[in-house]
Amino acid sequence: MVRPAILQFMAVRVTVLGSGSKGNSTLIASSRTRILVDAGLSCRETFKRIRQVGEDPCAIDAIVISHEHSDHVCGLPVLARKLKIPVFMSGPTNDAWDRGCREQNTHLDCLELFAAGHNWLIGDISVNSFTVPHDAADPVAFAFRAEGVKVCIVTDLGYMPTNVREQIRGCDVLMIESNHDLEMLRIGPYPWSVKQRVMSRVGHLSNAALAEFFANDYDGGAAYVVLAHLSEQNNHPEIAREAAERALEPRRNLLHNRLVLASQSQALEPITL
Numbered sequence: 001m002v003r004p005a006i007l008q009f010m011a012v013r014v015t016v017l018g019s020g021s022k023g024n025s026t027l028i029a030s031s032r033t034r035i036l037v038d039a040g041l042s043c044r045e046t047f048k049r050i051r052q053v054g055e056d057p058c059a060i061d062a063i064v065i066s067h068e069h070s071d072h073v074c075g076l077p078v079l080a081r082k083l084k085i086p087v088f089m090s091g092p093t094n095d096a097w098d099r100g101c102r103e104q105n106t107h108l109d110c111l112e113l114f115a116a117g118h119n120w121l122i123g124d125i126s127v128n129s130f131t132v133p134h135d136a137a138d139p140v141a142f143a144f145r146a147e148g149v150k151v152c153i154v155t156d157l158g159y160m161p162t163n164v165r166e167q168i169r170g171c172d173v174l175m176i177e178s179n180h181d182l183e184m185l186r187i188g189p190y191p192w193s194v195k196q197r198v199m200s201r202v203g204h205l206s207n208a209a210l211a212e213f214f215a216n217d218y219d220g221g222a223a224y225v226v227l228a229h230l231s232e233q234n235n236h237p238e239i240a241r242e243a244a245e246r247a248l249e250p251r252r253n254l255l256h257n258r259l260v261l262a263s264q265s266q267a268l269e270p271i272t273l
């Protein structure tokens with residue numbers, strides 16, 4: 001597919017293809033390189049959403065994986081086979097994924113293992129992985145840098161430890177988890193054991209925990225803040241938006257902290273910087 005001429009000259013684009021417990025995947029593109037971050041949608045759905053935003057799935061250079069939970073890897077085997085591109089994940093994540101899917105063929109022709117905390121280059125995009133507190137084997141989040149732009153994708157974390165707060169500094173696009181409203185989770189239908197898991201320090205980040213970070217520790221410099229991995233059971237987009245707006249309020253303007261909500265069911269318009 002030929003990309004519209006206007007897209008070919010733009011610097012860095014971030015396209016959230018889908019976000020939430022039914023599948024996570026985001027496309028990051030510089031003018032030379034395209035990286036798919038997580039592969040939690042089916043191959044067919046991933047291709048469909050990539051085409052809908054005017055990109056070409058066959059132009060993707062690599063896939064990077066944050067952790068082995070199925071909402072981040074379930075489309076991976078088919079995607080990797082079709083695209084024949086390198087897949088980057090940490091060794092413990094690869095082992096856990098292997099163990100977790102005995103029936104499914106998890107062989108990857110072009111597997112590249114990385115150690116959490118390490119940086120490397122994919123084309124002209126530098127990738128920095130850092131550890132997050134979550135109940136997976138070796139969960140990481142990512143900071144990407146290309147053409148003077150820094151993009152952070154930070155979901156699936158129980159709380160915001162110091163290393164994460166530091167990694168987020170100075171980013172231009174901050175995609176961050178706003179998973180649940182504590183009250184909705186408390187009174188909601190989940191069994192108590194699941195509620196405890198979500199709320200724990202290796203579960204998911206609540207609207208309130210994110211608001212606390214925005215109010216007290218965030219440098220306020222991102223052009224766009226994307227609220228991601230919203231729970232469909234235990235959150236509502238307007239509740240998440242309102243909590244973030246209130247916490248960001250003094251620092252929101254036309255150039256900073258424009259708030260975007262990721263969707264489970266459809267790709268967002270590409271964010272271009």
Ligand SMILES: [Zn+2]
Pocket residue numbers: 020021024069071072156229
């Ligand atoms: Zn997840």
Ligand SMILES: [Zn+2]
Pocket residue numbers: 067069134136156
């Ligand atoms: Zn997870």
